Amino acid sequence: MPVPSHPTRRALLFGAVGSVALLGAGTRGPLRTGTAPRPVIPVADTAVPLDAAPVTVDLGSRTVRTWAYGDRAPGPEIRVTAGGTVSARLRNGLPQETTVHWHGVRIDPAMDGAPGLSQVPVASGDTFDYRFTAPDPGTFFYHSHVGTQLDRGMYGVLVVEDPAEPLGYDAEWTVVLDDWLDGTGTDPDTELGTIRDTPRPARTLRSRLLGGTAGHVDYPHYLINGRTPQAPEEFTDSPGRRIRLRLVNAGADTAFRVGLGDHRLTVTHTDGFPVLPVTVDALLIGMGERYDVLVTLADGVFPLVAEAEGKDARAFAVVRTSGGDAPDPSVSVPELDRRLLTLADLVADPSVDPGDAPARAVDLVLGRGRNGTGWTLGTAAARDVTPLRVPVSVGERVRLSFTNATRMWHPVHLHGHTFQVRGEEGRGPRKDTVIVRPRERVTVDVLAENPGEWMLHCHNLYHSELGMMATLGYGDTPPAAPDSSMGGMSGTG
Ligand SMILES: [Cu+2]
Numbered sequence: 001m002p003v004p005s006h007p008t009r010r011a012l013l014f015g016a017v018g019s020v021a022l023l024g025a026g027t028r029g030p031l032r033t034g035t036a037p038r039p040v041i042p043v044a045d046t047a048v049p050l051d052a053a054p055v056t057v058d059l060g061s062r063t064v065r066t067w068a069y070g071d072r073a074p075g076p077e078i079r080v081t082a083g084g085t086v087s088a089r090l091r092n093g094l095p096q097e098t099t100v101h102w103h104g105v106r107i108d109p110a111m112d113g114a115p116g117l118s119q120v121p122v123a124s125g126d127t128f129d130y131r132f133t134a135p136d137p138g139t140f141f142y143h144s145h146v147g148t149q150l151d152r153g154m155y156g157v158l159v160v161e162d163p164a165e166p167l168g169y170d171a172e173w174t175v176v177l178d179d180w181l182d183g184t185g186t187d188p189d190t191e192l193g194t195i196r197d198t199p200r201p202a203r204t205l206r207s208r209l210l211g212g213t214a215g216h217v218d219y220p221h222y223l224i225n226g227r228t229p230q231a232p233e234e235f236t237d238s239p240g241r242r243i244r245l246r247l248v249n250a251g252a253d254t255a256f257r258v259g260l261g262d263h264r265l266t267v268t269h270t271d272g273f274p275v276l277p278v279t280v281d282a283l284l285i286g287m288g289e290r291y292d293v294l295v296t297l298a299d300g301v302f303p304l305v306a307e308a309e310g311k312d313a314r315a316f317a318v319v320r321t322s323g324g325d326a327p328d329p330s331v332s333v334p335e336l337d338r339r340l341l342t343l344a345d346l347v348a349d350p351s352v353d354p355g356d357a358p359a360r361a362v363d364l365v366l367g368r369g370r371n372g373t374g375w376t377l378g379t380a381a382a383r384d385v386t387p388l389r390v391p392v393s394v395g396e397r398v399r400l401s402f403t404n405a406t407r408m409w410h411p412v413h414l415h416g417h418t419f420q421v422r423g424e425e426g427r428g429p430r431k432d433t434v435i436v437r438p439r440e441r442v443t444v445d446v447l448a449e450n451p452g453e454w455m456l457h458c459h460n461l462y463h464s465e466l467g468m469m470a471t472l473g474y475g476d477t478p479p480a481a482p483d484s485s486m487g488g489m490s491g492t493g
Pocket residue numbers: 409410411458459460463464468
């Protein structure tokens with residue numbers, strides 16, 4: 001059994017037997033390392049339990065009442081080998097309906113968890129079995145797609161392992177970033193009401209890197225793997241070892257600038273897909289994005305910091321390869337202000353770049369609603385009209401251009417696909433979530449290989465709930481019946 005990297009996280013192995021062998025000592029695959037054994041449950045062909053319920057979770061320095069999958073957030077880490085089957089049983093113990101969305105996975109629409117579009121939401125007290133093939137190796141995650149549930153504790157990581165992993169590394173750590181307010185005297189539904197009713201907040205959170213307003217919510221806590229900076233996650237290994245960090249931003253309204261004191265980061269993947277490796281000091285990760293980086297560990301005790309961009313606060317963890325005191329959570333990390341990864345740095349590995357010219361182009365606008373309230377995603381002529389139907393045949397490419405006509409950045413996410421970002425000279429990474437800053441225009445090519453109706457939305461949860469949500473459809477599937485509440489992230493209002 002592997003030695004896990006998180007003391008309290010449950011890792012669940014299932015699917016192909018190869019995934020178990022990959023993690024076994026003495027095999028080609030990397031070991032997971034850390035401070036204490038983590039239970040690993042080999043459950044070949046057995047569903048992973050996702051028990052959505054109100055619980056009390058321990059954030060380290062305090063406990064809070066929230067909703068989560070099991071007794072902590074993040075929920076169970078699910079691992080499967082590419083080509084294998086993910087099988088998870090959602091039991092809805094919440095007082096309202098829910099779904100699970102498998103973010104970034106090229107998935108059967110019926111398993112995508114888009115409420116009111118591809119799935120009837122799972123009622124309180126009911127059970128739903130998610131079962132699908134995970135076609136691509138990489139770092140993914142799962143989360144509720146109903147209402148503001150994502151901004152409670154309703155998320156977890158899905159790692160799809162490559163049976164022929166080309167990267168050389170000794171161990172891997174999962175690093176999940178989150179912004180937290182639930183159970184601290186407020187909750188996400190209360191925040192949603194405030195944002196809806198006061199488009200101009202008293203205190204403006206601004207970021208030069210994000211080109212304007214950074215977010216709406218000044219959260220009381222920012223977390224790495226569900227821990228506050230006062231009681232941080234501690235990753236331990238040995239000097240000289242090469243570690244793969246799988247970074248996931250599961251936040252609702254916060255971009256994080258990530259750096260590791262006295263180390264550089266070699267970026268190898270974004271949103272699950274490989275890029276030509278690029279070495280930087282820090283990177284910016286928006287909600288819904290993932291980055292995989294390699295670090296070679298130095299000798300000492302180091303701060304792993306995720307600055308809540310524009311919010312004057314941070315998430316924090318400790319990386320330890322020797323004895324000594326842990327750094328203070330407020331320690332200065334010069335790497336954060338050195339060479340920062342940009343989108344222009346990222347070029348898809350040639351093995352995943354689709355290349356061909358698109359058959360159709362669709363220009364989309366990220367905008368504000370009438371009178372400056374709410375948020376929209378649509379065409380210039382009809383900014384808040386959905387669904388969008390694209391007349392392409394399966395196998396053709398669609399070019400989507402996103403123009404940001406607002407004063408705030410938006411991480412735009414497409415379900416069921418990854419897209420080729422078309423940056424300078426047409427080069428860029430494969431992604432499923434891409435940051436579009438104010439006044440920026442970002443172009444992506446989508447291979448139309450998964451016909452159906454798919455959600456296309458801002459991954460700022462409050463923007464999608466307030467209308468920055470569209471559906472994109474192609475193929476023979478007829479448009480979904482309009483749902484009166486499809487303007488939000490949920491189908492339920
Ligand atoms: Cu947005």
